[in-house]
Amino acid sequence: MKIVVCIKQVPDTAEVRINPETNTLVRDGVPSIINPYDLHALEAGLQIKELTGGTVTALTMGPPQAEDTLREAIAMGVDDAVLLTDRAFAGSDTWATAYTLARAVKKIGFDIIFCGKQAIDGDTAQVGPEMAEFLDIPHIAYVKAIDEVSTERIRVKRMMEEGYDIVESPIPVLVTVVKEINEPRLPSLKGKMRAKKAEIKRLGFDALETDEHLVGLKGSPTQVKDIFAPEMKKDRKVLKGSPEEIVEQLIGVLKEMKCL
Amino acid sequence: MRIKVDIELCTGCETCIDSCPYDAIEMKDDKAFINEYCQLCRNCLNACPEGAIKEIEGEEPLVTEDLSVYKGVWVFAEQREGRVSDVALELLGVGRELSEQRGTELSAVLFGADSSEAKRLIQWGADRVYHCEDKIFDRFNDDPYVDLLTLLIKRYKPEIVLAGATPIGRSFFPRVAARLKTGLTADCTSLKIDPETGNLLQIRPAFGGNIMATILCPNTRPQMATVRPRVMKKGVFDESRTGEIIKIDAENLKCRTMVIDTVKEESETTCNLQEADIIVSGGRGIGGPDGFRMLEELAKLLGGAVGASRAAVDEGWIPYSHQVGQTGKTVCPKLYIACGISGAVQHLVGMQSSDVIIAINKNEDAPIFSVANYAVIGDVKEIVPMLIKKLKEVKGQ
Ligand SMILES: Cc1cc2nc3c(=O)[nH]c(=O)nc-3n(C[C@H](O)[C@H](O)[C@H](O)COP(=O)(O)OP(=O)(O)OC[C@H]3O[C@@H](n4cnc5c(N)ncnc54)[C@H](O)[C@@H]3O)c2cc1C
Ligand SMILES: Nc1ncnc2c1ncn2[C@@H]1O[C@H](COP(=O)(O)O)[C@@H](O)[C@H]1O
Numbered sequence: 001m002k003i004v005v006c007i008k009q010v011p012d013t014a015e016v017r018i019n020p021e022t023n024t025l026v027r028d029g030v031p032s033i034i035n036p037y038d039l040h041a042l043e044a045g046l047q048i049k050e051l052t053g054g055t056v057t058a059l060t061m062g063p064p065q066a067e068d069t070l071r072e073a074i075a076m077g078v079d080d081a082v083l084l085t086d087r088a089f090a091g092s093d094t095w096a097t098a099y100t101l102a103r104a105v106k107k108i109g110f111d112i113i114f115c116g117k118q119a120i121d122g123d124t125a126q127v128g129p130e131m132a133e134f135l136d137i138p139h140i141a142y143v144k145a146i147d148e149v150s151t152e153r154i155r156v157k158r159m160m161e162e163g164y165d166i167v168e169s170p171i172p173v174l175v176t177v178v179k180e181i182n183e184p185r186l187p188s189l190k191g192k193m194r195a196k197k198a199e200i201k202r203l204g205f206d207a208l209e210t211d212e213h214l215v216g217l218k219g220s221p222t223q224v225k226d227i228f229a230p231e232m233k234k235d236r237k238v239l240k241g242s243p244e245e246i247v248e249q250l251i252g253v254l255k256e257m258k259c260l
Numbered sequence: 261m262r263i264k265v266d267i268e269l270c271t272g273c274e275t276c277i278d279s280c281p282y283d284a285i286e287m288k289d290d291k292a293f294i295n296e297y298c299q300l301c302r303n304c305l306n307a308c309p310e311g312a313i314k315e316i317e318g319e320e321p322l323v324t325e326d327l328s329v330y331k332g333v334w335v336f337a338e339q340r341e342g343r344v345s346d347v348a349l350e351l352l353g354v355g356r357e358l359s360e361q362r363g364t365e366l367s368a369v370l371f372g373a374d375s376s377e378a379k380r381l382i383q384w385g386a387d388r389v390y391h392c393e394d395k396i397f398d399r400f401n402d403d404p405y406v407d408l409l410t411l412l413i414k415r416y417k418p419e420i421v422l423a424g425a426t427p428i429g430r431s432f433f434p435r436v437a438a439r440l441k442t443g444l445t446a447d448c449t450s451l452k453i454d455p456e457t458g459n460l461l462q463i464r465p466a467f468g469g470n471i472m473a474t475i476l477c478p479n480t481r482p483q484m485a486t487v488r489p490r491v492m493k494k495g496v497f498d499e500s501r502t503g504e505i506i507k508i509d510a511e512n513l514k515c516r517t518m519v520i521d522t523v524k525e526e527s528e529t530t531c532n533l534q535e536a537d538i539i540v541s542g543g544r545g546i547g548g549p550d551g552f553r554m555l556e557e558l559a560k561l562l563g564g565a566v567g568a569s570r571a572a573v574d575e576g577w578i579p580y581s582h583q584v585g586q587t588g589k590t591v592c593p594k595l596y597i598a599c600g601i602s603g604a605v606q607h608l609v610g611m612q613s614s615d616v617i618i619a620i621n622k623n624e625d626a627p628i629f630s631v632a633n634y635a636v637i638g639d640v641k642e643i644v645p646m647l648i649k650k651l652k653e654v655k656g657q
Contacts, residue, residue, distance in 0.1 A: 011281055013468030032283055063284065063297040090284075090296040091262075098438060121281070122466055123586075124446040126434040129402070133438035138516040139402065141431040155520070160427050161340075163525040165400070169517040217262070217300070221443030224301050225474040230465070230605060230612075238635045246636055247646045250618070251654060253634055257616060259538060259562055259595060260654060 001054035001151065003045040004105050005078065005114045006131070007038040009062050009069040010121040034069050037116025039076075039184035040177045045114045046077050047182065048149055055079040057108055061089060061101055067200050075187030075195040082108060086204040091217030094122075098130030100215050103208040105135065112154065113174040117142060128176040139174040140167050144181050262316045263300060265292045269312035279307035281467060301473075329417055330481035333359040333366050336409065336423040336433075337381055337389075339373040339397075344380060346494070347424030351487060352385040353495035354451055355422060358460070359387075361453045362419065369412060371405060372397030375505065382503035385495035389503065390416075394510035399522060404513040405432040410439050412508065418482050420460055422451075425486035437484050443477030444484040449491055449609070460485070469586045469605040490534055490592040491613060533582060538564030538595045541584055541611070544571040545600020545621065545640060552578050554644055555599060561651045567591065567611075569601045585610035599640045603628025620644070 012033045034042075045056045058073035060066050061084035070081035084104050092100060105113060113135075115128035125141070132139035144164060145157040152171060157164045159178055187195070205215065213219060239249045254260050272290040279285075284297035285304060292312070294304075304313050335355045337348035352368065359366040368386040370378050371394075378391040390412055396404045405428075413421065413436070421436075423429035425447045437444035445462040449472075452461045460483040462475040477483040533539065540559040542552055552566065559566045567584040568577070584591055586606040596614035601607060603619070603626055611617070612631045619632035620640050629635045636643060 009283075011283065011467070013470065063286070063295040065283065065286070066297075085296060087296050090294075090298045091300050093443065094434070095438060095441070095443065098434075120468060122446075123468075125430050126437075126444060126446055129431060129434035130438040133406070133435040139431075139435075140517060142427050158427070160400075160522070163523045165519045166521040166523070167401075167517055167519050216296075221437075221441065221477050221480045222445060223476045223478060224299065225461070225476045227301055227303065227466070227471050227473045230469070230472050230608065236629065236632050236635055238637065243638060243642050243646055246638060246643060247650050250634075250636070250643075250647055251650055253616075253618065254562070254595075254651075257595060260651070 001048060001052045002109050002111045003049055003054060003056045003114065004108055004110045004112075005038070005041050005045040005056060005058050005073070006101055006116075006127070007042065007058055007060050007069055007073060008035045008116070008119045009033070009060060009066040010035045010119055013120050032065075032068070034072055035116050035119045035121075037118060037120075037177065037179065040179055040181050041114040041116050042073055042076055042078065043182045043184040044146065044175070044177050045112075046185070048112065048146070052149065052151065054111075057082060059101065059104060059108065060084065061092075061097060061104070070200050071195040071198065072187065074198045075191040076185055077188070077191055080201070081198065082201045082203060084203050088205040088212060089216045091220060092215065093220035093222045094124050094126040094130060095221055096215050096217075096219035098127045099134055099219060100208065101127065102131045102134035103210055104203055105131070107203070107207065111151075111171050113172075115174065115176045117176050117178045125176070128174055132174040135172075135174070137172045137174060138169045139176070140169055141176045143175050143177050146181070263294055263298055263302070263304065264314055264316050265294060266312045266314055267291050269310045270308075271310055271312075273309065275309060276304045276307045276313060279304045325481070327479075327481050330419040332364045332416075332418045332420075333362065334413075334418040334421045334482070335366070335368045335386070336421065336429065337368045337370045338424050338426060338428050339370065339377060342373045342377070344370070344373060344377050345424065345426070345489075347426060347487070347489040348381070349384045349494045350489065350492040351422045351424065352381065354487070354492040355420075356385045356495050358420060358451060358453060362458065364419065367418070369409065371408060378505050382505070383499055383501050384497055385501070387503050389505045390508055391505055392508040392510050394513070396510060396513055396515060399519040400428050400431075401515050401517045401519060402432045402435060403515045403517065404510070406435040406439065407513050408508070408510060409436050413440060413482060421482045421484045423484075423486050425488040429486050433484065433486055440480075440482070442480040442482060442484060443475075444486070445475045445477070446486050448485045448487050449613075451485060451487070459483070465586070465605075465609050469609040488590045490590045493592075533565050533567055533584070533589050534591055536565035536591075537593050538562045538597075539567045539584070539591055539593045539611075539614075540564055540597045540599065541567030541569070541601060542572055542578070542599045542640075543569035543601030543607075544575065545602075546572060546577070547600070547641065548575075549577045551600070551640070554648070558597075558644060558648050558651075561648065561655065564593070564595070567596075569604075569607050598628050598632070599644060601628055602626050603631065
C-alpha cells in the first residue's frame with residue numbers, strides 16, 4: 001500500500017494576537033507548527049502501513065523552511081518526505097494549492113492520500129476534496145474512524161451533523177480526518193536521529209510538467225482584497241448598582257424581551 | 261499583483277518579518293526577501309519604515325471568458341431525510357438581497373426530497389427551483405452531487421452559487437469549484453455586492469478568528485461561497501408566493517462511494533443549542549461542574565439551552581456538544597447570556613450575531629463586553645443564584 005499524507009506548516013493561531021492600533025497580526029515569537037489535524041492524518045497513515053505494509057510519504061508545499069515540518073514527520077515514522085517549493089507557487093489559493101499537490105502526488109504515486117480536515121490558518125477544508133477532484137478519485141471527508149481496509153476497499157465512519165455515516169470506497173481514495181480518529185504518536189528517539197540525517201526530496205515547478213497559468217497566483221481564482229480586525233458592537237449599556245439592583249434590571253430586560 | 265522588496269530601500273532592519281502571518285519574509289544577504297509562502301495579504305506593506313515593500317500591479321490572470329453571460333443567484337438547498345435544512349432557508353435570505361442588488365433572479369437547487377419541499381423553497385423566497393427527485397440523493401455521496409451540480413451550472417450559468425458550510429456542503433462544493441476552475445470561499449460570515457464592480461465581496465474569519473478577510477473571485481464565474489448555519493437570517497416566508505419548478509432528470513450519474521448505514525448519535529452530541537431562542541453559556545469563570553448545574557437551572561427557567569466556552573469544555577465540566585465558537589457551534593439566539601466567559605475571538609465568532617447579548621464578568625476589561633448589549637460587571641456566583649431566585653418569584657414557583 002502506498003500512502004501519501006499531505007501536511008501543512010502553519011503559524012500557531014492560538015498564539016496570534018491583533019495589534020488594535022495597526023490592525024495587523026502580532027506574530028512576535030509565534031511558532032510554526034504542523035497543522036494539528038495533519039498530525040492525525042500522519043497517524044492514520046502510519047497505522048494503515050502497520051496493518052497492510054507499504055510506505056508512507058509526507059508531502060508539503062511551502063517555503064524552504066517547511067522542511068522542518070517534514071523532519072518532524074520523519075521522526076514520527078514516515079518513510080519518505082517531499083517538499084514542493086518554488087517561487088512559481090507563491091500566492092496559491094486553495095484551487096492552485098490543491099492542483100499543485102495533485103500534480104506532485106501523481107508523480108509520487110499513491111493508493112490512499114490522507115489530509116487533515118482543515119488547516120488552522122485558513123480553516124477552509126477545501127484542499128483535500130479539490131485534490132481528489134484533480135486526481136479523479138473519490139474522497140471521504142470528516143472521517144473519524146477507519147473500520148476496515150484492504151488493498152481494494154476502505155470502510156470508514158464519516159462525521160455528519162447529527163451522528164455519522166458508515167461509508168465505503170474503492171481504493172485509490174483521498175480521506176480527510178478529524179481529531180477523533182486517533183491519538184498521534186510522539187516522535188521516537190530513533191526517529192529523531194533518522195530525521196536529522198534524512199534526505200528531503202525537493203520538487204519545483206519544472207518537475208510537475210504543467211502550465212504556469214495553473215499554479216501560484218496565476219492559477220488562483222480567488223484574491224484576498226483586504227484584511228481587517230473583527231468589528232465589535234458599540235451600543236452597550238452597563239448595568240450598575242448592588243447585586244440586587246442589577247438582578248432587578250436584568251429581570252426588566254428579560255420582561256422587555258418577552259423572555260418571561 | 262505581487263509583493264516585492266525594493267532592495268535599494270531595504271535597510272535590513274527586519275521589522276517586516278514579524279508582520280507576516282505566513283512566515284513568508286526571510287533575510288537574504290541582509291535584505292528582506294519574500295518567499296513562496298506569500299499569500300498577498302498585504303500585512304507587510306505598512307510594516308516597513310522605509311516603504312521598501314511594494315505592491316506591483318500586473319501579472320493579473322487573463323480573463324478569457326465573457327463573464328457577463330453569467331446571471332442569477334443560486335442557493336444549493338441541502339436536504340436531509342427528505343427535509344430541506346434550515347441553512348438553505350437562511351441562504352435564501354441573503355440570496356434574495358444579493359439577487360435584488362444585481363437585479364437578477366434567485367434560484368434554489370434541490371437534489372432529493374419531494375415537490376412539497378421544492379414548493380417550500382419558493383415560499384421562502386426562491387423565484388425558481390431546479391429539482392431532481394432521484395433516489396440516488398437519499399443518502400449523501402459526493403459523486404452524484406458534484407456531477408449534477410456542475411452540469412447545471414454549466415447549462416444555466418449562474419453568477420453566484422451558495423451552499424451551507426455543513427459536512428455535506430463542505431465536502432462536495434470544493435470538487436465542483438475545482439472542476440469548474442473557479443474560486444470558492446469557505447465559511448463566509450457576510451456577503452455583499454461591490455457597488456462598483458458588481459463582484460461578490462466574501463467576508464470570512466481567518467487565523468482562528470483573529471482577523472477578518474475580504475475575498476474576491478474577480479475573473480471566473482460562478483463566484484462560490486459556503487456559509488455556516490445560523491449566521492444569516494432566514495428570508496421572509498410567504499405562503500402565497502409563486503415560482504417555477506424545473507424538473508431535472510438524473511442521467512448516468514456515477515457513484516464510487518457507498519453509504520452503508522447512517523447512525524444518529526444520542527443526545528450527548530445533539531443538544532438543541534442551535535434551535536434555542538435563549539442560550540445561557542458558561543466559561544472558565546463559572547468555576548466547575550456545579551456552576552453548570554446552576555446555569556442549567558437558569559436556562560430551564562427561561563426555556564433555553566446551555567452553551568459553553570472551549571475552556572469549560574476542556575476542563576471537562578460539560579460535553580463538547582455544548583461548545584460555542586469557531587471549533588464548536590455557531591449560534592444566533594434572540595438572547596445569549598455569557599457567564600464567566602472572557603470573550604476570546606474564537607468564542608465571539610460563534611455567538612456575536614445573537615440579537616441581544618448579556619455578559620456577566622467580574623473583569624471590566626473582558627473583551628466579551630465589546631459585543632455585549634448589557635454589561636454586568638460582577639461575580640456570576642453572586643448574580644446568577646440571585647437571578648434564579650428572583651425568576652422563581654416572578655414565575656410564582
Ligand atoms: C484554533 C482555536 C479554536 C478555538 N475555538 C474555540 C471555540 O470554538 N469556542 C471557544 O469558546 N473557545 C475557543 N478557543 C479558545 C479561546 O481562545 C479561549 O481560550 C476560550 O474561549 C476561553 O474560555 P473562557 O472565556 O471560558 O476562559 P477564560 O479566558 O479563562 O475566561 C474566564 C473569564 O471568567 C471571568 N471570571 C472568573 N471568575 C468569575 C466570576 N466568579 N464571576 C464572573 N466572571 C468571572 C474572568 O474575568 C475571565 O474573563 C479556540 C482557540 C483556538 C486556538
Ligand atoms: N501547502 C500545503 N501542503 C501540504 N498539504 C496541504 C497544504 N495546504 C493544505 N494541505 C492539506 O489540506 C488540508 C486542508 O487544508 P485547507 O483546505 O487549507 O483547510 C490540510 O489539513 C492538509 O492536509
